[in-house]
Amino acid sequence: MSRESTTVTYLLTPKVESIERVADLLLAEMTSGMQYISTRKGVEMYKCEDRLPYIDGLVKGEILSIQKKENNSFLVKLSFPVTNLDPDLGGISNLWAMVAGEVFSLYFIEKAKFLELELPPSFINHYEGPQFGIDGIREILQVKDRPLMGAIIKPNLGLNPERTAGVVSILAKAGFDFVKD
Structure with missing residues (x-):
């Protein structure tokens, strides 16, 4: 990605969808949210647009990589623009809700393990760090x-x-x- 972004890595086991679809659905949930219906055959989206005309793609994320691991698990690396997180409005709390919230309760993910978070300098530099x-x-x-x-x-x-x-x-x-x- 050419823009400054936040990157998150998970170990995911898909439930009813392909891993590519799971990564896409998760990224949509993390960036703009989504409405979906879970069915026995998979996930039907009401609308799977994470790009709104008046935002012009500013919230759109990207699937950076998907690596097959053992037992139907996959190492999935996702990226989304730093503009999705405002350090003054929610900051760290919104960050954790975004990267470690819904992922653990989404119907189409059987298992999820949060592995790594890479934050851009502009987000990190906003905070002074711990006092001691x-x-x-x-x-x-x-x-x-x-x-x-x-x-x-x-x-x-x-x-x-x-x-x-x-x-x-x-x-x-x-x-x-x-x-x-």
């Missing part, structure tokens, strides 16, 4: 020689401040390095 990074966290915690252990609690699910403090205390005594709420 793994080395900074290890330095703060003074933990150099073992994996870090963290926990996530969700106070918004009913834990008041006192109960939250109690849970954090239990986790700290159990050896957790950090707790995120």
Whole structure:
């Protein structure tokens, strides 16, 4: 592709369609969305256009490669323009919804494994990165020689401040390095 794009690689096992059709349907879902009916014979599209006249192809993605693997699985590499992701409106959340959302629940895909994501510099450079990074966290915690252990609690699910403090205390005594709420 000549334009700046995001590339995603999956290991896919098709269910009722050829792998080429599965890749095409998945790409349509990832870029402009689609309406389809699942049948015993395959997938019937209401409309399989990922190019709208007023957008002039800006959202259209591309199947970069399909490689046969074992057990009817295929390594599928897809690409879509960086313009499909606005870092200021949804950014990372929309990215994950796009590349790791529907792919795991689409009727025509029996198995899906997300393998790799390549982001263009314009998307990456929009974010400053982590404040501390793994080395900074290890330095703060003074933990150099073992994996870090963290926990996530969700106070918004009913834990008041006192109960939250109690849970954090239990986790700290159990050896957790950090707790995120």
